[in-house]
Structure formats: C-alpha cells, structure tokens
Amino acid sequence: MSEIKHNAHTEGTDAVFELHKTVVLVGMMGAGKTAVGRALAARLGVPFLDSDAEIESAANMTIPEIFERDGEPFFRAKESQVIGRLLDAEKGILSTGGGAFLSELNRQMITERGVSVWLRADLKVLWNRVKHKDTRPLLRTADPYATLRALYEARVPVYAQAGLTVESDGETSIENMVDRVVNAMLTRPDVLERK
C-alpha cells in the first residue's frame, strides 16, 4: 500500500518561533483582526485573545446588547480596561475591536507593552466582508456603507501610526494573511525570532 502524505499545510511547522511581545492587531471592522489573529496564534503556538470576546464574556452580553443597553462610552471604557488587562497577561496575539486604536490611552498602552499591526484593507473589501452581518452596532444606520466610509476616512490616519502594516486584499486567504503577518513580524527581532 502506498502512502502519500500531503504536507503542504504542515510545511514549516517544525520551525519554532519565539514571540517577544504581544502582537496587537488593529484596523477597521472586517479587516480580519479576529479571523487572522486566531489563525496567527495557532501558527505561532501562542495564546489568542480578542478584546470584544473578553468584553462579551465578562458582561455575558453581546456587543450590540452592550451598545444598546449601556451605550458606546461604557463599551469604550470596558475596552480600555480589557486591553490593559490582556496586555499584562501571557504574551500572545491580541485582536482588538476596530475602534480601540482610536483612543490615545489604548495606543499608548499598546505601544509601550506590545506592538501594533494594522491590517490594512480597501473600503470595498471591508464592505464585502461586513455587509451581511448584523453584529456591528455602529453599522446599524440608514446607510451602513456611508457610515463605514466615514469611519474609514476618519480612522485610516490613526491606524497608520501602527508599528507594522500588513495589506489585506480581497484575494488573500486567511492562511496567506498569516504568512504575511509572520513575515512582517520577523522584520522586527524585538517582536519575533525564528529559533
């Protein structure tokens, strides 16, 4: 019996990485912070944290429920607390919500205690990824595309302050995004090294 192993997916898994700092993914809704962050953590064998998921489980409510019941300022205060706490936890990958990097306090905490990576994507790509979902309260407006565009225009200059930028186009799979982020991280020996 012949046994053919298809190793394309596991190629390179014997490379061992050493993560020196928590990597904080920032960028717009739909950039892939949650999906790419989870896959990146699995690739590196480090913990995965998502500030939105932490807020939801601590409150035992969904993000839309929190926005509706307590308002955005309450959510933003929780978000800062959670980010501060997660930056003190074990080094890993921390995916934030799209608004998190807009806060100067959050940017300061992230820059001092981790490294920020902006997943940059065009407005069209973002829209295609978020338009079918009703989980983002900021897009519950009469014209969600216009709302996303206004947020995009206001936020891009702030995301551009991130330590590293990785392009997320419409054709690149999540696993290929992980390759790109790992390569970007490897340009910074203070962030990630191959052992």
Ligand SMILES: Nc1ncnc2c1ncn2[C@@H]1O[C@H](COP(=O)(O)OP(=O)(O)O)[C@@H](O)[C@H]1O
């Ligand atoms: N590179 C990608 N290729 C294909 N689908 C993607 C990619 N990045 C994100 N997605 C999908 O787009 C949607 C939004 O991604 P998500 O990780 O929730 O973004 P964010 O956390 O930045 O808002 C999800 O359904 C996710 O699976």
Ligand SMILES: O=C(O)C1=C[C@@H](OP(=O)(O)O)[C@@H](O)[C@H](O)C1
């Ligand atoms: O852009 C924003 O301000 C928000 C993005 C969401 O996270 P994702 O970017 O993961 O969708 C979530 O934190 C909340 O709905 C607010």
Ligand SMILES: [Mg+2]
């Ligand atoms: Mg997310």
